[in-house]
Amino acid sequence: xxxxIRMLAAVATAATLAFxxxxxxxxxxxxxxxxxLSGPAGVIGKHMKDSVELALDHLGHKMGxxxxxxxxxxxxxxxxxxxxxxxxxLKKHQVDIMSGIIWSxxxxxxxxxxxxxxxVMVGTNAGASPLAGKACHEQYFSTSWNNDQTPEAMGKxxxxxxxxxxxxxxxxxxxxxxMVAGFKRFYKGRIVxxxxxxxxxxxxxxxxxxxxxxxxxxxxxxxxxGMGIQFVKQYVQAGLRERIPLYSVFTxxxxxxxALKESALGQYEAKFWSxxxxxxxxxxxxxxxxxxFGYTPSFYGAQSYDGMLLIDSAVRANKxxxxxxxxxxxxxxxxxxxxxRGPFKYNxxxxxxxxxxxxxxxxxxxxxxEMRIQKKVFDDHKDSYYQDCKMKW
Amino acid sequence: MTTILVFEQLLxxxxxxxxxxxxxxxxxxxxxxxxxxxxxxxxxxxxxxYLTVSAVQWTGNYLAGVALGLLGTLAVGMLVEVIALRTLxxxxxxDQVLATFGLILFFNELIAIIxxxxxxxxxxxxxxxxxxxxxxxxxxxxxRAVVIGVGLVVGALLWFVVTRTRLGMLIxxxxxxxxxxxxxxxxxxxxxxxxxxxxxxxxxxxxxMAGPIYAVQxxxxxxxxxQVFVVIVIGGIGSIRxxxxxxxxVGVVDTLGRAFLKPLLGHFISPPAAEAAGPALASMLIYxxxxxxxxxRPEGLFPAKSG
Numbered sequence: 249x250x251x252x253i254r255m256l257a258a259v260a261t262a263a264t265l266a267f268x269x270x271x272x273x274x275x276x277x278x279x280x281x282x283x284x285l286s287g288p289a290g291v292i293g294k295h296m297k298d299s300v301e302l303a304l305d306h307l308g309h310k311m312g313x314x315x316x317x318x319x320x321x322x323x324x325x326x327x328x329x330x331x332x333x334x335x336x337x338l339k340k341h342q343v344d345i346m347s348g349i350i351w352s353x354x355x356x357x358x359x360x361x362x363x364x365x366x367x368v369m370v371g372t373n374a375g376a377s378p379l380a381g382k383a384c385h386e387q388y389f390s391t392s393w394n395n396d397q398t399p400e401a402m403g404k405x406x407x408x409x410x411x412x413x414x415x416x417x418x419x420x421x422x423x424x425x426x427m428v429a430g431f432k433r434f435y436k437g438r439i440v441x442x443x444x445x446x447x448x449x450x451x452x453x454x455x456x457x458x459x460x461x462x463x464x465x466x467x468x469x470x471x472x473x474g475m476g477i478q479f480v481k482q483y484v485q486a487g488l489r490e491r492i493p494l495y496s497v498f499t500x501x502x503x504x505x506x507a508l509k510e511s512a513l514g515q516y517e518a519k520f521w522s523x524x525x526x527x528x529x530x531x532x533x534x535x536x537x538x539x540x541f542g543y544t545p546s547f548y549g550a551q552s553y554d555g556m557l558l559i560d561s562a563v564r565a566n567k568x569x570x571x572x573x574x575x576x577x578x579x580x581x582x583x584x585x586x587x588x589r590g591p592f593k594y595n596x597x598x599x600x601x602x603x604x605x606x607x608x609x610x611x612x613x614x615x616x617x618e619m620r621i622q623k624k625v626f627d628d629h630k631d632s633y634y635q636d637c638k639m640k641w
Numbered sequence: 642m643t644t645i646l647v648f649e650q651l652l653x654x655x656x657x658x659x660x661x662x663x664x665x666x667x668x669x670x671x672x673x674x675x676x677x678x679x680x681x682x683x684x685x686x687x688x689x690x691y692l693t694v695s696a697v698q699w700t701g702n703y704l705a706g707v708a709l710g711l712l713g714t715l716a717v718g719m720l721v722e723v724i725a726l727r728t729l730x731x732x733x734x735x736d737q738v739l740a741t742f743g744l745i746l747f748f749n750e751l752i753a754i755i756x757x758x759x760x761x762x763x764x765x766x767x768x769x770x771x772x773x774x775x776x777x778x779x780x781x782x783x784x785r786a787v788v789i790g791v792g793l794v795v796g797a798l799l800w801f802v803v804t805r806t807r808l809g810m811l812i813x814x815x816x817x818x819x820x821x822x823x824x825x826x827x828x829x830x831x832x833x834x835x836x837x838x839x840x841x842x843x844x845x846x847x848x849x850m851a852g853p854i855y856a857v858q859x860x861x862x863x864x865x866x867x868q869v870f871v872v873i874v875i876g877g878i879g880s881i882r883x884x885x886x887x888x889x890x891v892g893v894v895d896t897l898g899r900a901f902l903k904p905l906l907g908h909f910i911s912p913p914a915a916e917a918a919g920p921a922l923a924s925m926l927i928y929x930x931x932x933x934x935x936x937x938r939p940e941g942l943f944p945a946k947s948g
Contacts, residue, residue: 287749288860291758420920442916445899446924450855450864453653453785454896461646477760477856485782485854487772507760507856543759 274344274569277316279559280337281348281552282330282358285322288474291503292350292548293322296372298541299549300347302533303556305540311563318556319343323350327357334358338365344570345370347555350548352376352395352423356383363387368576372555373548375599377426381633384597386641387573389580391554391587392547393520394599394631395423396430398497401518401604401625402468403435406495408625412437415464415492417455419475420444427470427497433632440464452479456486464492472498477507484511500609501619502546509617512609520600521547521589522607522621529586544615550588557585581641593628597637601628645779650900651893652775656785658892659792663847664865665872665884666799667840673879674816675730675833678737681721681744682844682869683862689714689845690852690861691752694763703766710849711842718841722834730833749859758859763852788850795846796885803881812836816879868895871927875934877941886942891927898926 281300283293300318309316319341321333330349337343338361346362347370349355355374362369368387371379375395379388406414416431416439418424424444432439440462443455459467467488471479476499483494495516502523505512523534523544533553537545545553558580563570565579583594592600604626607619668682693710700706725744729737765784772780803809814822815832823829848862855861868891876887903919910918934942 288758288858290753290859291760294758420924443903444920446920448864450851451653451657453656453782454650454900457646457649457653458900474760474856474858474861477858478854482854485770485784487780487782503759507762507858509762509764 274314274571277311277314277345277559277563277568277570278341278343279316279318279556280321280334280341280343280346281318282321282323282333282337282346282354283348283552284325284350285320286324289325289350292373292473292546295503295546295549296348296350296552299533299537299545299553300556302537302540303553303560306532306536307556307560311560312566312568314563314568321348323354323358325351325354327351327354330354330358331361334361338362338367343367345559345576347559348372348552349374355379359385359388366573368570368573368580370555370558370580372552377631377633380597380599380631381636384634384637384639386577386598386639389558389594389598390600391558392551392600393602394633395426396433396633397604397626397629397631398518398520399427399430399470400434400632401606401629402495402497402516403431403433405516405518405606405623405625406466406468407435407437410437411466413440413465414438415440415459415462415467416442416469417459417467417479418444418470419447419449421447423472424470430632431468431497435468447475449475450478452482453486456482456488459492460486460488466493466495468495469499470497473504476500477504480504480508480515481511489514501548502544503548505609505615505617505619506543509615512617513611515609516622517607517609517619518604518625519547519607519619520602520604521550522605522619524613524618524620525588525590527588527590529590530588533588538614544613544618554585554587554589557587558583561585595630595634596639596641597631597634598639599631599634601630603627604629645776646900648776649779649781650896652781652785652789653900654893654896655889656789656792656892657896658889659789659796660847660851661865661869661872661892662792662796662885662888663843663850664869665876665888666796666881667843668869669873669876669879669881669884670812671837671840672873674812674836677726677730678734678741679726680738680741680866681748682840683864683866684745684748685714685718685721685841685844685862686848686851686865687748687752687859687862688717689842689848690763690857691756691761692717692845693849694761694852694857695756697763703769707849711845714845714848715838715842718845719834719838721841722837726837727830727833745863748862753859756859760856760858763857765853769853784853791846791850795843799843799881808835868927871931873941875931875941877943880941880943883941883943891930894930895923895927898923902926 283296285293323330345368350373352374355376363385371390373392375393380394418428500512500515500517561584562576562579566575581594592602595601606622606625608622610620671677671679692713696709697706769784771783773783872887872891876883902923906915906919
């Protein structure tokens with residue numbers, strides 16, 4: 249008797265579904281987290297993924313009493329793949345919220361997909377300027393910064409120190425130009441020369457020879473990832489470390505220090521966070537991270553950890569559910585969680601208003617060389633684009 | 642001041658060229674003799690760097706680590722030839738490109754699984770650090786000078802082996818007529834394995850010398866591979882002499898372009914225009930050179946027959 253059985257099954261399923269859809273709390277919170285897990289940039293993705301897992305441990309794998317599942321996706325450093333992964337997460341896995349993303353160009357491609365599906369995107373690294381200004385969106389939050397803020401901090405510090413005759417170097421692409429523009433927004437001294445090199449370049453000996461011949465008083469560079477490892481090593485090998493101080497942004501951090509070790513000693517960096525930050529939430533994060541994974545976390549990880557806590561704060565505020573997007577946005581705007589950077593407020597554009605520090609690579613710590621905060625450069629620094637954001641709240 | 646600067650930049654170009662040559666020599670040998678397009682040559686460069694980092698840590702001695710790293714890369718190269726590449730010689734180039742591209746992915750992931758994705762630290766022994774004064778007033782990193790020296794010595798050895806020894810004779814014979822060599826009772830399969838192994842060892846040597854200067858990380862080989870292909874296209878595919886000349890030309894042109902193109906352009910066009918055009922043109926320079934060589938001499942500067 250096939251038909252009645254099938255009908256019975258249908259009725260039973262409908263009954264289960266009816267019971268499974270309570271008024272408030274969901275059965276499970278599903279988070280889609282996109283980062284780069286393959287290729288040379290995979291190391292950044294690893295820092296982020298491990299930090300998300302640590303955040304889940306700290307939350308007891310529950311948000312607002314509801315079990316959490318994070319689905320990780322690899323964007324392979326490509327916007328089209330990022331969009332594909334995001335669509336799969338939204339449609340196939342039916343995630344409640346999205347997070348992660350290292351790269352600005354991937355973020356710019358993924359945000360419309362997420363907001364179009366009515367979900368919220370919590371960016372944990374990429375700081376594309378349009379998303380802080382004209383293209384800001386109420387369903388987009390950042391737990392990191394706007395790209396320009398970090399070089400702005402370095403520019404301000406070097407301006408205050410009265411450093412003149414600075415030699416500026418960056419890769420010849422959008423982020424490189426943005427970094428230099430951000431630096432010059434606050435640094436008003438003499439710039440000897442601006443050099444833009446080929447993205448992905450390995451050997452900087454030719455540029456370093458030219459630099460030495462110009463005899464600048466200081467050097468400011470932006471060389472992320474492998475480029476930074478190569479540039480700093482070669483700068484030291486050229487015997488310039490003691491002669492011309494090297495200031496940088498996104499060049500020396502916990503993802504590149506293991507490859508640089510002593511070559512990094514003396515390097516100046518600007519950042520909103522450092523593993524030695526004297527904030528209880530940060531100290532707990534760093535200590536437990538080292539215990540669980542056996543290496544020192546970076547700001548990439550710290551921001552991602554914060555991203556999970558921000559989502560948790562929204563789930564708690566909405567009685568175990570992310571179903572009501574408006575309510576989620578309202579509770580996220582409060583930034584009501586124990587951030588690794590200490591308490592902070594969201595600006596109208598959903599980007600943190602936060603402090604920036606000068607860091608220096610010094611001897612010490614479990615890895616032999618570590619970044620240590622030297623002084624605060626910016627108090628409650630807002631990015632330079634929020635006036636263009638038309639959001640009102 | 643300016644003469645010293647130009648001299649130093651020429652040295653930089655020479656050093657870069659020498660690194661390219663070590664890579665190009667192996668690649669061009671394999672292409673010329675076995676008719677195999679090996680995209681995975683950069684992977685062997687990476688394997689050389691990683692094996693040497695580990696071997697130096699394990700033995701605590703730089704030279705012992707280098708020797709082990711080289712032998713290791715030689716072994717890996719021969720293994721790859723026997724397991725994967727041997728079946729590809731009769732296939733067309735598209736199949737070879739696909740298969741060796743697969744090898745790139747395989748090696749990058751394997752390295753990431755064994756050593757992790759974080760770039761490795763590779764130190765230099767104290768006796769390779771520091772600077773030398775080649776001409777008065779010009780200081781140059783000692784390590785880079787050693788790289789130039791090693792590259793030139795290896796180049797000379799290679800020339801000697803290929804033109805003056807029985808092995809070299811077999812290699813050249815195998816390149817021009819494989820069937821004939823086999824008919825004369827030479828084990829051509831073994832010969833191919835040996836040649837590929839030595840090509841791999843040369844790539845490994847380039848990789849281990851690159852270690853202290855560049856970032857030792859998964860995928861490091863692909864960054865240099867494109868320039869190496871430019872070198873062998875300019876030099877003439879299959880020709881060692883072409884590889885040497887091509888490498889030095891590419892190394893020097895690329896370096897001088899990056900150093901002097903922008904200030905030079907500044908004399909002819911407005912500074913902002915030079916600011917924009919200089920770096921863009923400098924990074925294109927070797928490809929423009931390649932296009933020029935291809936249009937004048939499609940076979941490259943030294944086609945294989947004369948090399």
